[in-house]
Amino acid sequence: MRPSVRPLLAATAVVTALTTLSACAEKGSAKGGEGTVRVEAKDTACEVSAKEFAAGKVSLEVENKGSKVTEVYVLFPDDRIVTERENIGPGTKATITAEIKPGDYAIACKPGMTGDGIRQQVKVTGKGAAAKRSPEQDAAVAAYRSYVLAQAEETLPRARAFAAAVKSGNLAAAQQAYAPSRIGWERTEPVAESFGDIDPKVDVRADGLEKGQTWTGWHRLEKALWQDKKIGPEEKKLADTLVADLTVWQKKVGFAEITPTSMANGAKELLDEVASGKVTGEEERYSHTDLVDFKANLEGAEKSYQLLKPVAAKNDPALAKNLDARFAALNALLDTYRADKNSYVFTSYDKVAPDRRKELSDGVNALAEPLSKLAAAVVK
Amino acid sequence: MPDEHTTSGADTSGAGRPGVTGDTGDTGTVRDTGDIGDADARADGPGRTAPSRRALLGWGGAGLALGAAAAGGTAVALRGDVAGTAGAGTAVPFHGPHQAGIATPVQDRLHFAAFDVTTKDRAELVALLKEWTAAARLMTAGRPVGEGGFGGLPEAPPDDTGEALGLAASRLTLTVGFGPGLFAKDRFGLAGRRPDALVDLEPFPGDNLDRARSGGDLCVQACADDPQVAVHAIRQLARIGFGRTAVRWSQLGFGKTSSTTPEAQTPRNMMGFKDGTRNIAGTDTAALGRHVWAAARDGSPWMAGGSYLVARRIRMNIETWDRTSLQEQEDIFGRDKGEGAPVGRSNEHDEPFLPAMKPDAHVRLAHPDSNGGARLLRRGYSFTDGTDGLGRLDAGLFFLAYQRDPRTGFIPVQRRLARQDGLNEYIQHVGSAVFAVPPGVRDASDWWGRTLFS
Numbered sequence: 061m062r063p064s065v066r067p068l069l070a071a072t073a074v075v076t077a078l079t080t081l082s083a084c085a086e087k088g089s090a091k092g093g094e095g096t097v098r099v100e101a102k103d104t105a106c107e108v109s110a111k112e113f114a115a116g117k118v119s120l121e122v123e124n125k126g127s128k129v130t131e132v133y134v135l136f137p138d139d140r141i142v143t144e145r146e147n148i149g150p151g152t153k154a155t156i157t158a159e160i161k162p163g164d165y166a167i168a169c170k171p172g173m174t175g176d177g178i179r180q181q182v183k184v185t186g187k188g189a190a191a192k193r194s195p196e197q198d199a200a201v202a203a204y205r206s207y208v209l210a211q212a213e214e215t216l217p218r219a220r221a222f223a224a225a226v227k228s229g230n231l232a233a234a235q236q237a238y239a240p241s242r243i244g245w246e247r248t249e250p251v252a253e254s255f256g257d258i259d260p261k262v263d264v265r266a267d268g269l270e271k272g273q274t275w276t277g278w279h280r281l282e283k284a285l286w287q288d289k290k291i292g293p294e295e296k297k298l299a300d301t302l303v304a305d306l307t308v309w310q311k312k313v314g315f316a317e318i319t320p321t322s323m324a325n326g327a328k329e330l331l332d333e334v335a336s337g338k339v340t341g342e343e344e345r346y347s348h349t350d351l352v353d354f355k356a357n358l359e360g361a362e363k364s365y366q367l368l369k370p371v372a373a374k375n376d377p378a379l380a381k382n383l384d385a386r387f388a389a390l391n392a393l394l395d396t397y398r399a400d401k402n403s404y405v406f407t408s409y410d411k412v413a414p415d416r417r418k419e420l421s422d423g424v425n426a427l428a429e430p431l432s433k434l435a436a437a438v439v440k
Numbered sequence: 441m442p443d444e445h446t447t448s449g450a451d452t453s454g455a456g457r458p459g460v461t462g463d464t465g466d467t468g469t470v471r472d473t474g475d476i477g478d479a480d481a482r483a484d485g486p487g488r489t490a491p492s493r494r495a496l497l498g499w500g501g502a503g504l505a506l507g508a509a510a511a512g513g514t515a516v517a518l519r520g521d522v523a524g525t526a527g528a529g530t531a532v533p534f535h536g537p538h539q540a541g542i543a544t545p546v547q548d549r550l551h552f553a554a555f556d557v558t559t560k561d562r563a564e565l566v567a568l569l570k571e572w573t574a575a576a577r578l579m580t581a582g583r584p585v586g587e588g589g590f591g592g593l594p595e596a597p598p599d600d601t602g603e604a605l606g607l608a609a610s611r612l613t614l615t616v617g618f619g620p621g622l623f624a625k626d627r628f629g630l631a632g633r634r635p636d637a638l639v640d641l642e643p644f645p646g647d648n649l650d651r652a653r654s655g656g657d658l659c660v661q662a663c664a665d666d667p668q669v670a671v672h673a674i675r676q677l678a679r680i681g682f683g684r685t686a687v688r689w690s691q692l693g694f695g696k697t698s699s700t701t702p703e704a705q706t707p708r709n710m711m712g713f714k715d716g717t718r719n720i721a722g723t724d725t726a727a728l729g730r731h732v733w734a735a736a737r738d739g740s741p742w743m744a745g746g747s748y749l750v751a752r753r754i755r756m757n758i759e760t761w762d763r764t765s766l767q768e769q770e771d772i773f774g775r776d777k778g779e780g781a782p783v784g785r786s787n788e789h790d791e792p793f794l795p796a797m798k799p800d801a802h803v804r805l806a807h808p809d810s811n812g813g814a815r816l817l818r819r820g821y822s823f824t825d826g827t828d829g830l831g832r833l834d835a836g837l838f839f840l841a842y843q844r845d846p847r848t849g850f851i852p853v854q855r856r857l858a859r860q861d862g863l864n865e866y867i868q869h870v871g872s873a874v875f876a877v878p879p880g881v882r883d884a885s886d887w888w889g890r891t892l893f894s
Contacts, residue, residue, distance in 0.1 A: 325595075414652075418686075422556075425683075426683035427683070429683060433597075436593045439593070
């Protein structure tokens with residue numbers, strides 16, 4: 061994490077989203093009437109009683125007529141969650157209420173609680189609709205959100221494996237499982253950091269602690285594993301805490317307010333992370349696995365860029381050409397630090413000499429400078 | 441090669457300053473108000489209004505200025521970055537047959553940067569030099585680069601980083617040079633164009649060169665009367681260069697150690713001695729033509745009007761020097777400390793009588809008469825990069841010398857000094873670089889290096 065908290069995706073936005081849905085999922089008691097939309101969730105269909113309704117307090121009366129447990133979501137055009145309800149069993153009913161602003165939305169049923177769901181486009185009418193983005197931009201954000209979600213979902217089992225190794229007291233196994241458990245987080249750090257309360261719990265370094273704050277998370281365990289070389293009851297407890305905190309993170313991704321601009325800036329910020337934490341060897345000061353984080357940061361930045369590239373290349377072809385070349389060059393440079401291009405086993409950073417660190421730093425600067433111009437190219 | 445000249449910290453005063461005494465402990469009375477007038481004059485430079493009081497923010501001058509202020513008197517504090525040269529806020533013309541920053545009256549501050557070229561593409565290098573030229577043209581006129589420092593797209597970082605907004609042009613000069621690496625075989629197709637005069641400097645006895653502070657494919661010398669203006673300039677060029685160049689090393693300097701304006705008071709170096717008494721004057725066109733500017737007939741026509749720059753970071757063993765008796769200090773330099781007069785003479789500018797000096801006296805060994813008439817245009821600065829891990833001041837002279845040919849200029853002089861100079865006990869050369877400095881940018885359509893790449 062960065063020492064200074066400067067969330068790209070304002071944490072306040074998340075809070076707003078959470079309040080908007082007011083979490084008023086009251087079971088049963090479908091009253092019907094004004095502002096009520098009936099949703100029939102089946103295994104192969106998601107039927108809604110109205111495709112256009114007025115803004116304000118809206119109740120979704122959900123009935124699961126299928127054979128699988130389902131979920132129902134109301135989604136913004138970029139797949140950000142307005143409100144949702146999980147675990148609606150076959151044959152049961154649920155009412156979800158939320159304050160919904162004018163605009164275009166999708167209602168999605170997810171039989172089996174997986175995948176993108178079966179969707180119905182709906183229109184919420186009224187004054188004060190939010191400015192629309194282009195379909196390309198919404199598609200880019202939706203694709204990025206699903207990437208972030210996938211990273212979170214991939215991270216959880218790895219974090220559990222890491223926790224299991226810690227709890228077994230096996231130092232070598234825990235050390236081995238440490239860096240891989242961080243990859244998904246590092247790839248999507250700007251989004252993860254936007255949930256202000258999670259980052260300080262899972263990714264804070266000793267020097268980033270505030271007065272009175274208890275040190276928890278990856279780096280606390282990193283110190284135990286590499287510097288103290290000791291796993292005690294405290295560490296075993298912290299391993300469970302880490303998994304719990306990461307589970308909260310995974311749940312929040314859907315609510316993150318992501319925009320094309322914040323994606324572009326997030327890409328740049330991932331490079332900032334590399335420049336200020338990894339190239340200096342500060343991030344992984346005990347394990348020296350900085351190059352694993354470096355690679356993950358770079359991959360996350362490249363993902364954002366690739367998703368925005370159709371828009372950026374149209375507005376600023378020279379920039380896109382430059383970025384393609386710089387990403388390729390930095391990836392190639394990083395590849396010289398691993399024997400197998402498909403593995404995430406990199407040279408320990410304490411074995412990287414100062415002049416080679418400078419070479420890495422120069423490579424980061426070469427990419428980060430044009431990358432800082434991506435946001436402007438996306439909104440042009 | 442701290443020669444027979446010197447520096448006076450940030451505080452290059454106007455004429456008539458009474459020696460070195462009374463500097464810090466004294467109150468404002470030492471400084472004449474004429475200098476303060478100069479400081480205010482900065483604000484009248486063209487194009488910008490300079491908040492002249494921000495002088496206090498500079499580094500090199502800050503300690504001195506603040507110390508003086510504490511001693512009583514804001515007037516004194518102002519002296520912190522006064523140029524001692526009239527019109528310190530004005531702009532130096534960027535276009536001309538020679539690059540500015542060589543014969544130009546020496547400014548107070550330096551930020552020197554050496555770059556590695558990271559691109560392998562000649563076209564990218566040429567594009568960079570054109571972009572650098574355009575940025576330098578704006579900055580030396582006191583203007584921000586690109587679209588400026590604010591008011592653009594809110595989603596994009598501003599083109600200019602902004603720290604020089606509102607500051608005067610401050611006589612900023614930007615001088616570019618090409619290092620030997622640029623001419624390497626199979627690099628940019630320039631192997632056949634390397635001037636014979638651009639030699640790799642030989643190792644001299646006593647050298648203790650740090651590779652990380654030596655060499656470079658390109659260099660930019662930024663000189664200005666305001667340190668922030670000089671630093672801003674290098675920062676913009678480094679930023680424009682990312683992906684094509686990477687900063688290899690850079691050096692900040694203060695307190696010019698050599699003057700190219702003989703009528704002004706000779707500055708002092710960190711050893712407390714006047715430095716540069718017999719430097720080539722920027723107005724002495726005959727001497728410049730003979731000793732500084734390269735000519736077409738010298739073998740590389742593209743260098744006509746250019747020059748060769750030798751840069752040496754010379755660390756001084758400040759603490760041991762300070763424990764050396766006055767007599768020994770004066771013997772080592774061959775001048776007296778107060779006036780700067782050569783041994784046996786009474787005035788600074790009196791012709792030195794070399795046989796009267798000790799055989800290992802610095803002035804004697806560096807004098808043109810001891811070196812077949814070799815003369816250099818020196819433009820060095822003092823530096824203090826804090827303290828080293830042993831509590832010693834990491835200070836010295838950042839030596840910059842321009843010449844027509846290092847083989848007849850710096851090299852023979854340094855051979856002699858490295859072997860015999862009494863100063864060697866107190867100094868060590870720790871960084872070294874040599875550059876071919878191309879001719880000036882002639883007009884708005886010209887660019888740095890055109891004669892080399894065309």
